[in-house]
Amino acid sequence: MNGRSYAKIIEQDRLCEGIFRLRLAFSDTDSIRPGQFFNLYLDDGRHLLPRPISVCEAEGGVLTLVYRVVGFGTEAISKMLPGESLWILGPLGNGYSLDWLKEDSSVLAVGGGLGIPPMLFLTHALAKQGISVGTVLGFRDEGFLLPEFEEAAPSLYLSSDSGRIGEKGTVIDLLETHHLKPDVIFSCGPLPMLRALKDFAAARQIRLFVSLEERMACGIGACLACVCSTTELDDHSRVHNRRVCKDGPVFDAEEVAL
Amino acid sequence: MNRLETEFCGIRFQNPVTVASGTFGSGQEFAEYFDISKLGAVTTKGVADQPWSGNPTPRIAETASGMLNAIGLQNPGIETFLERDLPFLQDAGARVIVNVCGHSEEEYLNVVRRLNGEAVDLLEINISCPNVQRGGLSFGTDPREVESITKKIKDEATQPILMKLSPNVTDITEIAKAAEAGGADGLSLINTLLGMKIDTRTRRFALANRTGGLSGPAIHPIAVRMVYETAKAVKLPILGMGGISDAESAIEMILAGATMVAVGTANFSDPTAAVEIIAGIEHYLEENQLDHIRDLVGAVEAL
Ligand SMILES: Cc1cc2nc3c(=O)[nH]c(=O)nc-3n(C[C@H](O)[C@H](O)[C@H](O)COP(=O)(O)OP(=O)(O)OC[C@H]3O[C@@H](n4cnc5c(N)ncnc54)[C@H](O)[C@@H]3O)c2cc1C
Ligand SMILES: Cc1cc2nc3c(=O)[nH]c(=O)nc-3n(C[C@H](O)[C@H](O)[C@H](O)COP(=O)(O)O)c2cc1C
Ligand code: FES
Numbered sequence: 413m414n415g416r417s418y419a420k421i422i423e424q425d426r427l428c429e430g431i432f433r434l435r436l437a438f439s440d441t442d443s444i445r446p447g448q449f450f451n452l453y454l455d456d457g458r459h460l461l462p463r464p465i466s467v468c469e470a471e472g473g474v475l476t477l478v479y480r481v482v483g484f485g486t487e488a489i490s491k492m493l494p495g496e497s498l499w500i501l502g503p504l505g506n507g508y509s510l511d512w513l514k515e516d517s518s519v520l521a522v523g524g525g526l527g528i529p530p531m532l533f534l535t536h537a538l539a540k541q542g543i544s545v546g547t548v549l550g551f552r553d554e555g556f557l558l559p560e561f562e563e564a565a566p567s568l569y570l571s572s573d574s575g576r577i578g579e580k581g582t583v584i585d586l587l588e589t590h591h592l593k594p595d596v597i598f599s600c601g602p603l604p605m606l607r608a609l610k611d612f613a614a615a616r617q618i619r620l621f622v623s624l625e626e627r628m629a630c631g632i633g634a635c636l637a638c639v640c641s642t643t644e645l646d647d648h649s650r651v652h653n654r655r656v657c658k659d660g661p662v663f664d665a666e667e668v669a670l
Numbered sequence: 671m672n673r674l675e676t677e678f679c680g681i682r683f684q685n686p687v688t689v690a691s692g693t694f695g696s697g698q699e700f701a702e703y704f705d706i707s708k709l710g711a712v713t714t715k716g717v718a719d720q721p722w723s724g725n726p727t728p729r730i731a732e733t734a735s736g737m738l739n740a741i742g743l744q745n746p747g748i749e750t751f752l753e754r755d756l757p758f759l760q761d762a763g764a765r766v767i768v769n770v771c772g773h774s775e776e777e778y779l780n781v782v783r784r785l786n787g788e789a790v791d792l793l794e795i796n797i798s799c800p801n802v803q804r805g806g807l808s809f810g811t812d813p814r815e816v817e818s819i820t821k822k823i824k825d826e827a828t829q830p831i832l833m834k835l836s837p838n839v840t841d842i843t844e845i846a847k848a849a850e851a852g853g854a855d856g857l858s859l860i861n862t863l864l865g866m867k868i869d870t871r872t873r874r875f876a877l878a879n880r881t882g883g884l885s886g887p888a889i890h891p892i893a894v895r896m897v898y899e900t901a902k903a904v905k906l907p908i909l910g911m912g913g914i915s916d917a918e919s920a921i922e923m924i925l926a927g928a929t930m931v932a933v934g935t936a937n938f939s940d941p942t943a944a945v946e947i948i949a950g951i952e953h954y955l956e957e958n959q960l961d962h963i964r965d966l967v968g969a970v971e972a973l
Contacts, residue, residue, distance in 0.1 A: 415703050415942040453939060457915075460886055460939045461732045501941065627728040629737065629938045632702070634695035636715075636744045637730040649746040651723035658699065 427556035445507030446534035468529035478529035524601025620665035633658025690934030691769035696755035707763035716771035719780035731876035736888030740879035798836030798861035813848035820852025830855035843903035901927025917950025
């Protein structure tokens with residue numbers, strides 16, 4: 413059976429200040445869905461817990477992850493060189509469910525901050541399915557992955573807090589100025605953005621899916637570290653606590669308290 | 671001959687390695703990564719008489735060679751456990767140790783009675799959880815309480831019982847003796863050590879619960895010392911745990927006096943850690959030309 417794999421680094425580059433792109437050799441990229449994530453292990457005997465990172469792209473045996481350096485683990489990974497390998501486990505989590513979408517559904521992929529990279533994979537997947545997708549991205553200041561999104565996204569809307577990229581403001585400002593009213597929004601980003609999106613979507617009867625983050629230990633659904641509160645009883649413990657790592661990270665916004 | 675076969679509390683296990691309660695769920699998630707019937711046994715997450723929703727998040731934090739957790743014993747309760755989790759474990763061919771938790775004597779007894787006659791090999795009674803307000807730790811630190819609750823559980827249980835001891839006491843052997851006097855069949859130690867982490871960037875507690883239980887390699891030397899002292903103080907067999915991360919740290923625990931060992935936090939660093947440790951112990955026996963694992967139990971010698 414399958415456990416962790418020791419994945420070789422094909423390429424690592426700095427996309428902008430503090431943000432890196434890691435490309436790993438991973439044989440089974442076809443099994444990966446947008447919105448899923450991988451556990452990255454440091455295996456140094458001191459930092460025991462995995463670092464969960466979302467999939468930015470997965471194709472042809474190459475797994476691409478984009479991450480921000482925030483602490484010891486991401487810093488250590490950013491210093492690794494092509495040819496070196498690291499232990500990974502995945503794909504983990506449910507990912508965005510796309511099979512139920514109709515050909516004529518109008519869909520927006522909305523990403524903010526480090527929630528932007530997974531929107532690239534999602535945009536590709538939706539476009540491949542023949543679904544009309546708009547991609548809405550909110551940067552903090554500096555942009556990253558812009559050429560990739562320009563190539564992948566049939567329609568792209570950009571904003572940044574500082575005004576350096578696209579329109580100055582938030583993704584909500586973009587949705588409002590451009591009168592975007594899709595049937596469905598798939599999103600990933602910081603909690604304040606998800607909360608604002610939830611209000612936006614609720615007021616307009618838009619179906620919203622959010623990808624959540626929580627501190628994790630196992631990443632596979634066993635330890636119950638990563639729960640979020642849900643309106644419905646969860647299947648695991650039947651106490652309104654769903655596991656972000658296993659039942660998520662993607663949830664219908666209606667079913668989770670943000 | 672199986673050199674790892676282990677008799678523990680009168681029950682035969684194919685090897686002395688189980689998993690530590692709370693780090694392995696009821697096995698479903700790990701069964702996606704390896705054949706869980708290869709373990710000596712699966713020890714389940716704590717089961718109460720009702721569903722418990724646990725503590726607010728963040729529930730865990732990483733620390734140097736360890737981690738803190740304050741899950742707060744979230745669990746689906748005994749009914750769901752019997753309906754869903756136990757049948758799963760049986761179908762998977764796993765031997766089963768059920769970890770039992772409660773806020774009060776009555777709650778522990780409700781679970782123990784409900785398990786009467788069920789296909790469970792052992793009960794591990796958690797009287798040492800640092801993360802719940804009532805019950806747990808408060809039962810596990812007073813020798814008179816420990817003796818009394820052990821007796822009551824022993825009277826009602828149809829399976830052998832292990833009392834799971836807390837390291838958050840001045841002298842663990844006093845508690846061990848109380849459990850022995852109460853009629854326990856074995857002991858399980860150690861549970862986590864009470865700890866705290868503060869994030870210097872945000873100047874906030876790392877855990878919503880403020881305090882949590884420390885586990886992982888950081889606590890291994892403490893666990894080895896406590897297993898050693900306890901093995902000297904009582905006649906009961908010991909399930910040893912605390913920071914076991916490879917075959918070497920497992921064997922150390924056995925040399926200190928543990929008959930069985932449990933792998934906990936190491937499951938988070940590698941889902942197949944426990945089966946790799948079993949293979950590593952087998953390899954150690956071969957390399958050292960030892961006939962049987964039982965010859966290592968408590969076999970540490972003076973310098
Ligand atoms: C499902 C999921 C997907 C993610 N995807 C991405 C991504 O695509 N790109 C990206 O840059 N970041 C992502 N993150 C956040 C990323 O996991 C953390 O930034 C990273 O673990 C930090 O590790 P560190 O050692 O550098 O930081 P430290 O602060 O030193 O880490 C200490 C501990 O806290 C945990 N931790 C720290 N920050 C977070 C966080 N925000 N969420 C969860 N755990 C955290 C670490 O895993 C580690 O156990 C994701 C998180 C989750 C839960
Ligand atoms: C996330 C987590 C959850 C735990 N839950 C339980 C539990 O439900 N019942 C219990 O008796 N011990 C629980 N424990 C304690 C472990 O079973 C074990 O005693 C302790 O972690 C020491 O072993 P380790 O260092 O190998 O992890 C838990 C530990 C962790 C890390
Ligand atoms: S991290 Fe263990 S259950 Fe989600």
